[in-house]
């Protein structure tokens with residue numbers, strides 16, 4: 421049995437919304453087995469956590485890991501121009517090795533911002549699964565599906581193969597979920613097929629929803645209803661749904677979502693940068709909707725820094741609602757931790773006995789934690805990714821003093837630079 425003992429820990433108790441001081445935390449295999457004021461045991465590794473703050477490793481609730489090669493390649497464009505004129509033509513040329521290395525780079529960025537779980541939608545997900553397994557983090561890997569320009573059936577064959585080969589692989593760290601890309605890239609028949617497949621997997625489905633005004637207007641023209649209602653009418657909301665963006669929801673749709681097992685994912689940077697708009701976060705929280713938070717891909721953000729996302733997501737919301745009390749730090753932290761565990765179905769996002777041992781450590785000596793007035797505020801408003809020193813996922817230390825132990829960061833940067841040059845000449 422592998423045992424890690426964290427000594428003298430201050431940790432974020434997300435359920436009680438407070439910092440607990442002076443505890444020892446014992447990790448046995450991949451779980452937190454004991455939290456107590458003093459644990460004396462011969463562990464394989466003892467980490468002195470005085471001067472550190474432990475938080476549940478974060479969940480990046482929506483990203484496209486494989487998009488890093490298109491970082492800073494197509495900026496200052498709205499979603500439709502960005503996708504149709506810039507991104508999709510480049511994606512047509514991506515090889516699965518490109519996607520592997522681009523994903524590895526994103527994984528490194530995620531690890532460095534304290535993320536232990538990613539919810540990723542892309543393709544070549546067999547190679548992305550390999551990368552997740554090698555890196556030591558967790559991934560809900562969702563194969564993005566479309567049929568409007570053909571190839572829908574081949575993608576289904578690939579999805580079924582992916583599920584057979586990778587679902588619950590990497591000691592249970594990888595889950596495979598179907599992801600109809602959106603209502604504007606999938607026909608009604610295809611959406612229904614994918615819902616049936618999702619029901620035969622774990623009953624979970626992932627999609628982009630109500631991201632732009634155009635999506636809503638086109639849906640009204642084509643289906644005489646709004647996007648969330650359209651999907652609900654098809655029966656999608658009888659599944660567990662993880663829905664990225666949810667920017668342009670009507671009040672009626674917010675009520676509908678609050679009654680269903682739907683997790684909207686807040687992607688503030690991407691929504692701001694692509695001029696998509698601003699999601700009604702305050703209204704959704706008031707209706708008790710469980711939200712996640714995500715970076716989206718590195719071509720629309722343009723990074724994978726979830727801590728920056730938490731900061732922006734909170735403060736911008738206050739300006740948009742003209743209400744400084746809206747979306748306080750603790751709510752943003754819940755999106756990245758507690759709700760992350762709920763929306764992925766991993767028993768993580770919380771530091772309690774029996775939860776999975778997924779923990780990030782921050783350096784409390786860093787400037788942003790000084791003075792120590794309110795550590796919950798500090799996590800959202802005054803700290804950044806550079807303050808995350810260590811990351812434990814599944815009971816294994818995968819980053820120590822900011823050095824990633826599982827994969828070779830320099831080699832990954834080298835490969836991404838080399839392959840991007842080749843890609844742009846193709």
Ligand SMILES: CSC[C@H]1O[C@@H](n2cnc3c(O)ncnc32)[C@H](O)[C@@H]1O
Nearest residue numbers: 484507541542543564565601628717
């Ligand atoms: C078929 S895999 C996923 C697909 O989604 C594209 N994508 C990236 N960001 C967004 C976004 O904000 N809205 C819609 N689609 C997006 C990505 O380029 C892939 O083609």
Ligand SMILES: [Zn+2]
Nearest residue numbers: 628664716717
């Ligand atoms: Zn997306």
